Amino acid sequence: MPTVVLMDVSLSMTRPVSLDGIEEFQRKNLAVHGLNMLFEHMASNYRLEFTALMAFSSLWELLVPFTRDYNALQEALSNLEDYDKTCLELALQGVSSVVQQEWGNGCPCQVVLVTDGSLGIGKGSLRHSLQTLKHRGDDKKFPLPYPFPTKMFILCVANAEELQMTDAMENLEELLRLSGGDGQIFTVDGPLCMKSVQAMFGMLIDRAYSPFHAVLHCGNLSSDVQVFPRPEPVVVDEEVEPIPRAVSTEVDEVGTGTTDELEEEPSASQMAGKSPNFCVLLHGSLKVEGMVALVQLGPEWFGMLYSQADSKKKSNLMMSLFEPGSDPLPWLGKISHLGPVSEAAENPYGEDDSKSPFPLQPQVKRSYAQNVTVWIKASGLQTDVQKILRNARKLPDKTQTFYKELNRLRKAALAFGFWELLKGVAELLERECTMLPDSAHPDAAFQLSHAAHQLKLASSGDSQYAAFDHNIVPMHTDFSS
Amino acid sequence: MKMFSVAHKTVFVVDHCPYMAESSRQQVECDVLTKSRAQGVIPLAPVSKSLWTCAVECSMEYCRILFDVYPKDKLVNYIVSDSEFHILNTWRREDQSTHELMSALAAVGPPNPREDPECCSILHGLVAAVEALCKITELQHEKRTALMDTAERVANRGRIICLTNAKSDTHVRMLEDCIQETISEQNKLAAGSDRLMAIQQCDLVLVHIYPQGEETLVSDRPKKEISPLLTSEVHSVRAGRHLASKLNILVQQHFDLASTTITNIPMKPTLNVCEQEEQHANTSANYDVELLHHRDAHIEFFKSGDLHMAGTSTRENGVKETMTLKWCTPRTNSIELHYCTGAYRISPTDVNSRPSSCLTNFLLNGRSVLLEQPRKSGSKVISHMLSSHGGEIFLHVLNSNRSTLEDPPSISEGCGGRVTDYRITDFGEFMRDNRLTPVAEASHDPSGKLPVERAKAQLERYTRYWPMIISQTTIFNMQAVVPLANLIVKEALTEEDLLTCQKTIYNLVDMERKNDPLPISTVGSRGKGPKRDEQYRIMWNELETLVKTHAGATDRHQRVLECIIACRSKPPEEEERKKRGRKREEREDRTEKNGSKEAEDKSWQESERLKGLLEKEDQESEVIKDSPDSPEPLNKKPRLISEDVQPPERAKGPATLLSMWTNRITVANSRKHQEFFGRASSVNSKFELYQHLKEENGMDAHENGKATR
Numbered sequence A: 001m002p003t004v005v006l007m008d009v010s011l012s013m014t015r016p017v018s019l020d021g022i023e024e025f026q027r028k029n030l031a032v033h034g035l036n037m038l039f040e041h042m043a044s045n046y047r048l049e050f051t052a053l054m055a056f057s058s059l060w061e062l063l064v065p066f067t068r069d070y071n072a073l074q075e076a077l078s079n080l081e082d083y084d085k086t087c088l089e090l091a092l093q094g095v096s097s098v099v100q101q102e103w104g105n106g107c108p109c110q111v112v113l114v115t116d117g118s119l120g121i122g123k124g125s126l127r128h129s130l131q132t133l134k135h136r137g138d139d140k141k142f143p144l145p146y147p148f149p150t151k152m153f154i155l156c157v158a159n160a161e162e163l164q165m166t167d168a169m170e171n172l173e174e175l176l177r178l179s180g181g182d183g184q185i186f187t188v189d190g191p192l193c194m195k196s197v198q199a200m201f202g203m204l205i206d207r208a209y210s211p212f213h214a215v216l217h218c219g220n221l222s223s224d225v226q227v228f229p230r231p232e233p234v235v236v237d238e239e240v241e242p243i244p245r246a247v248s249t250e251v252d253e254v255g256t257g258t259t260d261e262l263e264e265e266p267s268a269s270q271m272a273g274k275s276p277n278f279c280v281l282l283h284g285s286l287k288v289e290g291m292v293a294l295v296q297l298g299p300e301w302f303g304m305l306y307s308q309a310d311s312k313k314k315s316n317l318m319m320s321l322f323e324p325g326s327d328p329l330p331w332l333g334k335i336s337h338l339g340p341v342s343e344a345a346e347n348p349y350g351e352d353d354s355k356s357p358f359p360l361q362p363q364v365k366r367s368y369a370q371n372v373t374v375w376i377k378a379s380g381l382q383t384d385v386q387k388i389l390r391n392a393r394k395l396p397d398k399t400q401t402f403y404k405e406l407n408r409l410r411k412a413a414l415a416f417g418f419w420e421l422l423k424g425v426a427e428l429l430e431r432e433c434t435m436l437p438d439s440a441h442p443d444a445a446f447q448l449s450h451a452a453h454q455l456k457l458a459s460s461g462d463s464q465y466a467a468f469d470h471n472i473v474p475m476h477t478d479f480s481s
Numbered sequence B: 001m002k003m004f005s006v007a008h009k010t011v012f013v014v015d016h017c018p019y020m021a022e023s024s025r026q027q028v029e030c031d032v033l034t035k036s037r038a039q040g041v042i043p044l045a046p047v048s049k050s051l052w053t054c055a056v057e058c059s060m061e062y063c064r065i066l067f068d069v070y071p072k073d074k075l076v077n078y079i080v081s082d083s084e085f086h087i088l089n090t091w092r093r094e095d096q097s098t099h100e101l102m103s104a105l106a107a108v109g110p111p112n113p114r115e116d117p118e119c120c121s122i123l124h125g126l127v128a129a130v131e132a133l134c135k136i137t138e139l140q141h142e143k144r145t146a147l148m149d150t151a152e153r154v155a156n157r158g159r160i161i162c163l164t165n166a167k168s169d170t171h172v173r174m175l176e177d178c179i180q181e182t183i184s185e186q187n188k189l190a191a192g193s194d195r196l197m198a199i200q201q202c203d204l205v206l207v208h209i210y211p212q213g214e215e216t217l218v219s220d221r222p223k224k225e226i227s228p229l230l231t232s233e234v235h236s237v238r239a240g241r242h243l244a245s246k247l248n249i250l251v252q253q254h255f256d257l258a259s260t261t262i263t264n265i266p267m268k269p270t271l272n273v274c275e276q277e278e279q280h281a282n283t284s285a286n287y288d289v290e291l292l293h294h295r296d297a298h299i300e301f302f303k304s305g306d307l308h309m310a311g312t313s314t315r316e317n318g319v320k321e322t323m324t325l326k327w328c329t330p331r332t333n334s335i336e337l338h339y340c341t342g343a344y345r346i347s348p349t350d351v352n353s354r355p356s357s358c359l360t361n362f363l364l365n366g367r368s369v370l371l372e373q374p375r376k377s378g379s380k381v382i383s384h385m386l387s388s389h390g391g392e393i394f395l396h397v398l399n400s401n402r403s404t405l406e407d408p409p410s411i412s413e414g415c416g417g418r419v420t421d422y423r424i425t426d427f428g429e430f431m432r433d434n435r436l437t438p439v440a441e442a443s444h445d446p447s448g449k450l451p452v453e454r455a456k457a458q459l460e461r462y463t464r465y466w467p468m469i470i471s472q473t474t475i476f477n478m479q480a481v482v483p484l485a486n487l488i489v490k491e492a493l494t495e496e497d498l499l500t501c502q503k504t505i506y507n508l509v510d511m512e513r514k515n516d517p518l519p520i521s522t523v524g525s526r527g528k529g530p531k532r533d534e535q536y537r538i539m540w541n542e543l544e545t546l547v548k549t550h551a552g553a554t555d556r557h558q559r560v561l562e563c564i565i566a567c568r569s570k571p572p573e574e575e576e577r578k579k580r581g582r583k584r585e586e587r588e589d590r591t592e593k594n595g596s597k598e599a600e601d602k603s604w605q606e607s608e609r610l611k612g613l614l615e616k617e618d619q620e621s622e623v624i625k626d627s628p629d630s631p632e633p634l635n636k637k638p639r640l641i642s643e644d645v646q647p648p649e650r651a652k653g654p655a656t657l658l659s660m661w662t663n664r665i666t667v668a669n670s671r672k673h674q675e676f677f678g679r680a681s682s683v684n685s686k687f688e689l690y691q692h693l694k695e696e697n698g699m700d701a702h703e704n705g706k707a708t709r
Helices: A027-045 A070-078 A088-103 A126-131 A160-165 A168-178 A194-208 A278-289 A378-392 A399-415 A419-434 A442-459 B051-069 B098-108 B123-134 B138-146 B148-153 B169-191 B241-254 B295-304 B334-339 B354-364 B424-433 B451-462 B479-488 B495-513 B532-551 B555-568 B572-593 B597-617 B621-626 B657-670 B691-708
Strands: A003-008 A016-019 A023-026 A051-056 A060-067 A109-115 A150-159 A183-188 A212-218 A221-227 A234-236 A243-245 A250-257 A292-298 A301-309 A315-321 A338-340 B009-015 B023-028 B047-050 B075-081 B085-087 B157-164 B201-210 B221-227 B230-238 B257-266 B286-294 B312-315 B320-328 B340-348 B369-374 B380-389 B392-398 B436-438
Touching (some): A023 A027, A027 A109, A051 A088, A060 A088, A088 A126, A183 A194, A278 A315, A278 B424, A399 A419, B023 B051, B047 B051, B051 B075, B051 B340, B085 B123, B169 B230, B201 B241, B286 B295, B295 B392, B340 B354, B340 B380, B354 B380, B354 B392, B479 B555, B495 B555, B532 B555
Parallel strands (some): A003 A051, B009 B157
Antiparallel strands (some): A051 A060, A234 A243, B075 B085, B257 B286, B380 B392
16 A cells, blocks of 8 residues: 655644753754655665655645655655645645545555644635635645545644644544544644654554564465565444455465455565565465466455566466355455365366366356347347247248247236237248248148247147246258159 | 446346237348249248337347356346237346247247237336346345345345337326336335345436437437436437347447458468358458457557557447457467466357357367457557457457566575475475365365365375475375375275275385395485495484374274384394494495404404304394395404403594484484393493303304304
């Protein structure tokens, strides 16, 4: 989940803070200190996160586009300049366009807003933005909520008491609510100093940037893994019980079988490079065999592991999460009903791996996979009638097709209560009968008048002839003698 | 969509009263005469559908789309109303198919125009519909019983779609009031029943159908709340294609569907998209096909507000929109799949049109189609893919933006990444043995375990002893062990399996006797690695470890273990012979290394003495003679006095790494066999053996030679 750090560089951030009465710092220095700590943490524990740094006052500027280069981010922090007043709405708009340009609108993002809680005055202030929220045209909408899923973390280099003296806290809470509510406001606990700001950023790290460690099990084989990005809990509103589903840290490999998104990075530590690790073995074999491994992440929550190579030569073990549920991929059936091949009387994959028990076919075919009859458009009806007539002219060679098409039409006409059509087609067949050339096989005339007669009977609604499952069978004729 | 939203239960109430037999006055020419045959033939008069036929076929189309996109748990109950109500199916899952409904409709037949209109009313059906909504569905029942404490949270909502010919707006209001009243009554009844549930929300969609060319007597009305339990909306529609497109719009609204039009579909026979139709064989026109699917497949466009910008068009008075995506000539580059963010079932709008069936057949035959999103800038973005899985076609959404998963670190940079001798091939085989296959839900296992639990149990058994790298194992590098290794992991062994295991063990014994080399890794040890009999010890230990982890499973597993133990605890003389062989090797080794004559001699003397013992017992001498690896005659070596005899461990010069390793293994192994009497009762590791031989020293050389050659 990429992060945008939105750093307040308005003049109010330069307000001095007395530290232990010895040295004077600006709030900005404290904020930079905190962000440096965050970046250092990410560089060592969360290094696959893409982070962008934006600074804002009355305008905004993208200082560092999305990167994994935390040195560049720290470098940019050390070169911050001071600007004029705070205008949050524009900056939030900026975040929206920066994120969408890079990741589109389906990718969840974290926004880390670092400010001192003085949110501007007059037009362009957060207070003003929120007050005018409901009186805006479509072209001037407030940027929140963002089209992409958002986690908004607001870090105030100010303590809660200070913020509550004005309406700053209220406004920030409203902002958080507008963003979708998934996030948190952090304030400094106690007097402003390096330590208390550190503690505040520490809380952010615990909340949003702690690495996800898990154990991958395959029977008695196991491996410690770090999963990145962190699998976020999913709330499934089943109405019965909205269960927040979190990925269990004990990941069970269920077995191997024969597509959604998450990446797994086996523990990045280099120290143990030389002792064998199950993940590497699994990855190697999945890659060589071109297989995927089914993995259980929690009760009725599954995913799959496979080897993924990017365009270069590097490859790694990837984990894709399926939607929580007992049959996330319909063509695999219920996961709980996948059993070991050893139980099957005959290997469903074939002795030479030439077969597969997948995909499972649905019990009822979809409409496009069966020969359904739809006459909503006149052309549908015309096509079906013409098909019958075409075959009628080729009797007795096309007897089977003729009756097949005839019965298909008959069934649909009966279901739709379209008896007039049955009579009409009967007349058409009778006409065809009269127009048969002299060279025609005598059987053609017999079949045509038989079929016409049967259609007429069906159109009477007589239950003996109009039963849906009844089929008109070819008249038995024998011209051999 | 929530599990029990109004979309869970849909009741169709279709008017079967005499006036529905009236013609829709929309005529269909079904006798299309070709030019060559037109002469002198009077074409058949056009046929026209009745209001009933229009209502039925449009409702079937609604159901067809619904069942295509939601094959499960979006249920339809179909009711027909005339002088009484006819319920054509139930909420049960097996009743949910258009085939079932068509069959039931055929039994009902068209309305009887001669029936007394006074007796007939749509009300019978509407009352039955409310009653049907109170009936519990299988899913509701499952959820209620699965979660007793949250049973009351299983909601009961539903929708009634009434296709009728109403008389006036007042008539419509009367119908609404009647439904409202029935809901209150039925809810009271439901309160006292297990199989019924009170209705929490009911949406009435009343579609007034009137023939072409007539003025409507009923006015359209958007959705309004009649009561907290009932909402109602009225659509006044002409029969025929207007009704069809109305129901098509409704099914999209009711089930969160959206429309995508695939454009530029090449119908050239060369592309195999469509080749069956002779009359089009020479044309290369491009066709469009419209598909319906869950609207989440368009979520990117909805969110970005791009819908109008990016190739959408509005039809039918702005009610219906479709997203246009361009066909891309099929590719088989699967890399795009990795960025797939969702897959949604589709249903073609015009299912049996030729372009539709060509496209769907193409996909059902296993081909995939990438779809391109037209952009104003002219840049091409592949945003979707059509592909089928198991007879169902899915529209896949592909991520067209930058991915946060790009440039992942290589697995070789992580833990264990620099180990090079993983048993990749063996694990591949292991995975193939542990593949999964669907097991029929009905098949019951006596253990009461679900198939997936049995699969996990198998994984557990297969991995009880599974060294990950080649240098960590001997037995898995030996072809000779394969039969046993494959069988021992089984849950139960047959008598034949047991025999195979035993044969494997005997074969190993034989190999040992012949002193066949073993594929012992020399990684981590300098020099030649352990001596051959040490190798066998390692091998036996490993085999025993493997079998021990399974010995508790069954009696036969236990017998395999017993067989190993019995075979490896060889009779003492063989042990001795082996030891002697080792001594020889060791001696040679030492000669190479430090040439310590003293040590060599001592060791030689030791072997002499052991041989004496062997001679005495005189067992298996045949075998020894036959073995090409038997020690060379030693009589050419000078003899030493027996006072210098020391246990082999001490009989060395300066300790080498090799000897230290060998000692360690020997010590470890010595714990597993009975100690020699002499060694056990030694003083300062010294014990004078066979003192009587001192007197017979003269015989020694002769005896020795005889014994060995």
